[in-house]
Amino acid sequence: MNTILAIDDLVKRFAGLTATDHVSLNVATGHIHALIGPNGAGKSTLINLLCGELIPNEGRITLLGEDITACPAAERMKRGLARTFQITNLLNDFTVQQNISLAVQARQGNNFRILDTARGRVSILTEVDELLAASRLEPRRDVVAGNLSSGERKQLELMMALAGRPKLLLLDEPMAGLGRLESQQMIETLRGLRGKVSMLLIEHDMEAVYALADRISVLVYGRVILTGTADDIRASDEVRDAYLGLEDELC
């Protein structure tokens, strides 16, 4: 079993708070690895550490066998990482088509050219047309991203992440804010990507997690308390106390 992402003993401290507390985690190539945990467990902090938006105090991150702990954010993306955000980050003045074009353009490079025509780069346009044709956003291609529904925004963001042809996709709550039907569609889309790209999936929707994940890690107060299959998680008292139990009380 190959490991695409290895996290060793990662620590991130904010003033007076250890948001990531000696986390070690391996994502196997091809797997969908889910990361669950109650609010404030440090899931988003961990994603931001992996993406390079935050720098860890201790520990090591290895992507595809290379140490990327000190790598700048943009450089990590070039090495095969891509992410989506909990709250979608899109280019709101651009249309759906332009958003995806720019994602493809970013991957292809040659972006310091000032005397070419961005719209004249045929290889980009063909690729975007293919991507759009295979998606539910095709009828919305000329809509400005700022005018999309939240479900469409999530889809577009996923498409932009995939346009970078990543090896590992970091998904920060892809189902958050989606309706039931949209959640189902998102689960289908992600399932369709299985085998093509490895994923680290942060999600609250346990139905989605159980439907998708090969492995699940449970994060509580910045610490991984258990990593296992869906059955292991269901069977664990510790997880039920720390996480699922808490949710029952809230309900």
Place this chain on the structure above:
Amino acid sequence: MRQHLIFIAAAIVCLSVLPLVAEATGQLALVGLTSRIMIYAIAAASLNFILGYGGMVSFGHAAFFGIGNYVVGILYFHHAEGVPLWGFIPGSNQLLITLPTAVLVAGFAALVIGSLALRTRGVQFIMITLAFAQMLYFFFVSLKTYGGEDGVIVRGANDLFALSLRDKTAMYYVILVVMVLFFAFLWRVVHSSFGTVLSGIRQNERRMTAMGISSYRYKLYGFVLAGMGAGLAGALMAVFMRFASPDTLHWTKSGELLIMVILGGVGTFFGPILGAAAFLILQTYLAAWTEHWQLAMGLILLGIVLGTKGGAKGLFDSIARKLRTEPR
């Protein structure tokens, strides 16, 4: 697009015949005013490139305008004195040497200032660019060799080959040609791969980073290009006014450029031309009417910002839209 081209061609023809019309009707001041509008349009458009397309609010853009201004002044000074600068850089009064030199020096200054200033963003970026511009202002004021607060007089203007640009009409056409070339170049840049990435960075820097774009380098490149544009405008201004003045570096000049961009419409391609025209025409006529012209200018700016979406260009478009939809 076709309509645009016809409109642009018509505008260029109008500008080409303007000196003849002005001479025929005795309105000679019009040529000088239009020359200044075209020069400021270049400077404002270069600021708009980083502000409107790149999202960098620079409050020190006059630094590069002033550097271009002084490069022409200093080269002329050494040409007239016959003493090389630092003993080895000969002076020049040839436009084809002074103009590119001004552009390159301004670009280099933008590289240095930008590489530091772009490590910050938001209000800090505004303050740092302002601070750098003011430092340069006081630096040039302290250069007694070059006139200190009085600046350098470029008595003989520059020559373009054998043509003396002391002639205001000749200079007018030089400015017109340079402006047309500049805007053609800017059009290419805005629609290039780089221009698209820069626009993406303005919209969402975090998203661009997540796509593998190191925004710092792109922003710096844009900042340098804009500095070069402002340097070009400053150099033209020195030749046109036959004078290089520290006023061109003062923070109020940066403010004027910002006002032109806002008046014209931030992030619109032709907005800076409209903005520069509106500003200079208002300044000329309001100043003739009252010495408190800045009060009236402030009220007009307030009206534009609050009342229109996107400055003069926005106003223009919405009027055009109303006319089009009006039933006849």
